[in-house]
Amino acid sequence: MCRIILGGTGGQGVITLGKLLAIAGMNEGFNVSCYPIYGAEMRGGYAFSTVILAREEVPSPIISRAELGIFLDPLAFDYLAGMVGRRGMLVINSEQVAVACRRDRRIVPVEALSAARAVGDERCANMVVAGYVAGAAAGRFDPFPGLAALEKALPAVFPGKKNVIALNEEALRSGYRQAIPRPAGRRSD
Numbered sequence: 001m002c003r004i005i006l007g008g009t010g011g012q013g014v015i016t017l018g019k020l021l022a023i024a025g026m027n028e029g030f031n032v033s034c035y036p037i038y039g040a041e042m043r044g045g046y047a048f049s050t051v052i053l054a055r056e057e058v059p060s061p062i063i064s065r066a067e068l069g070i071f072l073d074p075l076a077f078d079y080l081a082g083m084v085g086r087r088g089m090l091v092i093n094s095e096q097v098a099v100a101c102r103r104d105r106r107i108v109p110v111e112a113l114s115a116a117r118a119v120g121d122e123r124c125a126n127m128v129v130a131g132y133v134a135g136a137a138a139g140r141f142d143p144f145p146g147l148a149a150l151e152k153a154l155p156a157v158f159p160g161k162k163n164v165i166a167l168n169e170e171a172l173r174s175g176y177r178q179a180i181p182r183p184a185g186r187r188s189d
Helices: 014-027 074-083 112-119 122-137 147-157 162-179
Strands: 002-009 031-038 046-054 066-071 084-093 107-110
Touching: 002 014, 002 074, 014 031, 014 046, 014 122, 014 147, 046 074, 066 074, 066 122, 074 084, 084 122, 107 122, 112 122, 112 162, 122 147, 122 162, 147 162
Parallel strands: 002 066, 066 084, 084 107
Antiparallel strands: 002 046, 031 046
């Protein structure tokens, strides 16, 4: 079972990211729970989501401990990082969550905003992080959907929006490339 806590503020795509992980997991045949939590504000309020991916039945959508935390905002990190177990992974948008003073091997920084801008829209930072996690989670979390499953789920998340789907596919791939180590001596393109 892989329990995930996602946190950020409204407008960062935390709820969308949770939905993407859940749909990709369902498409892969996993049992899934997705529980979004957000404030009444349109943008800028808190936004959290829990996602559970399992091969067995999911007993409850409520989690008290997670294997994976994804944080796009410093307040969400400060509030929720304690839910991630000692052997878990804390993936942060390093351009918005400053944790340089913390010596915690669980923290994995991702330069999501820069990568999203390079793709063409900083609103895709959540997808950069999702792509990164798909690459970093391979073999570490079971079950977890891979890059192809995330890409396949995009039309269900953004129905009828071909341009948005294409942009988000590119953002997923950008994040995935950050997670996959390159063999020595090979150039990145």
